[in-house]
Amino acid sequence: MIRAIQVKEFGGPEVLKWVEIDLGEPGPGEARIVHKAVGLNFIDTYRRSGLYPIDLPSGLGTEASGIVTSVGPDVHHVAPGDRVAYAMGPQGSYSEERIMPAKWLVKLPEDINDEIAASMMLKGLTSWYLLRQTYSVQPGEWILLYAAAGGVGLIAAQWARKLGAHVIGVVSTEEKRQLALNHGCETVLLATDDIVTKVRNLTGGEGVPVVYDPVGKDTLITSLDCLRPRGLLVSFGNASGPVEGLNLLELAKRDSLYVTRPGLWTYVKNREDLEAGCADLFKQVLGGHIDIKIGQRFDLCDAADAHRALTSRRTIGSSVLLP
Numbered sequence: 001m002i003r004a005i006q007v008k009e010f011g012g013p014e015v016l017k018w019v020e021i022d023l024g025e026p027g028p029g030e031a032r033i034v035h036k037a038v039g040l041n042f043i044d045t046y047r048r049s050g051l052y053p054i055d056l057p058s059g060l061g062t063e064a065s066g067i068v069t070s071v072g073p074d075v076h077h078v079a080p081g082d083r084v085a086y087a088m089g090p091q092g093s094y095s096e097e098r099i100m101p102a103k104w105l106v107k108l109p110e111d112i113n114d115e116i117a118a119s120m121m122l123k124g125l126t127s128w129y130l131l132r133q134t135y136s137v138q139p140g141e142w143i144l145l146y147a148a149a150g151g152v153g154l155i156a157a158q159w160a161r162k163l164g165a166h167v168i169g170v171v172s173t174e175e176k177r178q179l180a181l182n183h184g185c186e187t188v189l190l191a192t193d194d195i196v197t198k199v200r201n202l203t204g205g206e207g208v209p210v211v212y213d214p215v216g217k218d219t220l221i222t223s224l225d226c227l228r229p230r231g232l233l234v235s236f237g238n239a240s241g242p243v244e245g246l247n248l249l250e251l252a253k254r255d256s257l258y259v260t261r262p263g264l265w266t267y268v269k270n271r272e273d274l275e276a277g278c279a280d281l282f283k284q285v286l287g288g289h290i291d292i293k294i295g296q297r298f299d300l301c302d303a304a305d306a307h308r309a310l311t312s313r314r315t316i317g318s319s320v321l322l323p
């Protein structure tokens with residue numbers, strides 16, 4: 001028997017239950033892993049609440065690092081004893097051990113430790129596709145990034161700076177402001193500032209070519225107002241609630257804007273995507289261009305407290321859950 005977090009009904013953090021599970025042995029294409037560290041992600045809160053429905057009862061979480069302990073038939077790229085991490089696949093990373101499709105497992109370089117790996121896989125691959133594919137950030141461009149001191153935010157800001165961009169971050173507190181300035185942002189605004197005016201001033205009145213907005217409902221109109229003609233809003237999260245009912249005329253009257261609502265699963269569909277993203281991500285981290293900041297550690301059995309901290313904006317950088 002192993003212990004894991006289970007969700008039997010959608011709701012607040014209190015629905016996260018610490019239970020015993022009988023795991024069994026891996027089947028074809030599967031591997032069994034003992035987790036060393038588990039990544040906490042905002043998307044886990046959407047799945048727990050039912051905003052992104054999952055079949056119940058269910059495990060939770062899709063990011064962790066650990067060691068392969070056994071593999072089923074037809075698994076060739078990992079073997080027992082390998083240090084691995086993942087950011088994709090079925091729910092269930094909030095567990096001491098699990099069985100999952102081996103195709104999502106990536107072997108870890110020696111110099112990336114277990115906690116760092118669990119802090120960077122999902123957030124790092126997200127930063128990779130947002131900055132390199134959804135919109136290809138160019139040297140010299142000003143870009144706007146909300147939640148710049150968060151898990152994705154600190155990684156994306158450093159990566160964008162490495163690409164040569166000038167990153168304008170937005171955060172909610174002075175402490176987060178300092179952190180974002182030390183991790184890739186050239187300038188950092190507070191959420192209470194007149195963001196549109198400040199962004200216009202920084203960009204000679206023009207606006208930015210791209211806004212990366214994981215906040216959602218509360219920031220939609222401000223984000224559109226910060227864009228230059230034909231600029232792109234990348235609305236990639238719902239931290240304040242989902243965006244609903246955008247009138248497309250709002251795009252026309254602000255000079256032919258674009259909006260996309262991307263998801264990691266579209267950009268990492270298969271092994272080839274995963275390997276390309278991880279190769280780039282590992283290169284940035286091992287090359288010292290991206291410092292992975294672990295702001296909080298929680299015992300895995302206290303995942304409910306971790307969710308409370310994340311949704312009440314009390315976390316900085318990445319958070320890990322320790323089995």
Ligand SMILES: NC(=O)c1ccc[n+]([C@@H]2O[C@H](COP(=O)([O-])OP(=O)(O)OC[C@H]3O[C@@H](n4cnc5c(N)ncnc54)[C@H](OP(=O)(O)O)[C@@H]3O)[C@@H](O)[C@H]2O)c1
Pocket residue numbers: 040041042043122123126147148149150151152153170171172173176191214215236237238239240241262263264265310311312313314315316317318
């Ligand atoms: N589409 C994708 O593929 C994808 C993948 C990964 C993550 N995401 C999204 O990226 C965002 C960041 O994820 P993360 O796990 O790294 O979380 P995080 O950024 O560490 O935490 C979320 C941050 O959002 C900000 N925020 C603004 N308004 C908020 C509100 N009303 N309630 C709570 N937080 C608010 C807070 O920063 P301030 O206090 O500084 O405002 C908070 O720290 C999430 O929206 C997530 O859904 C999307």
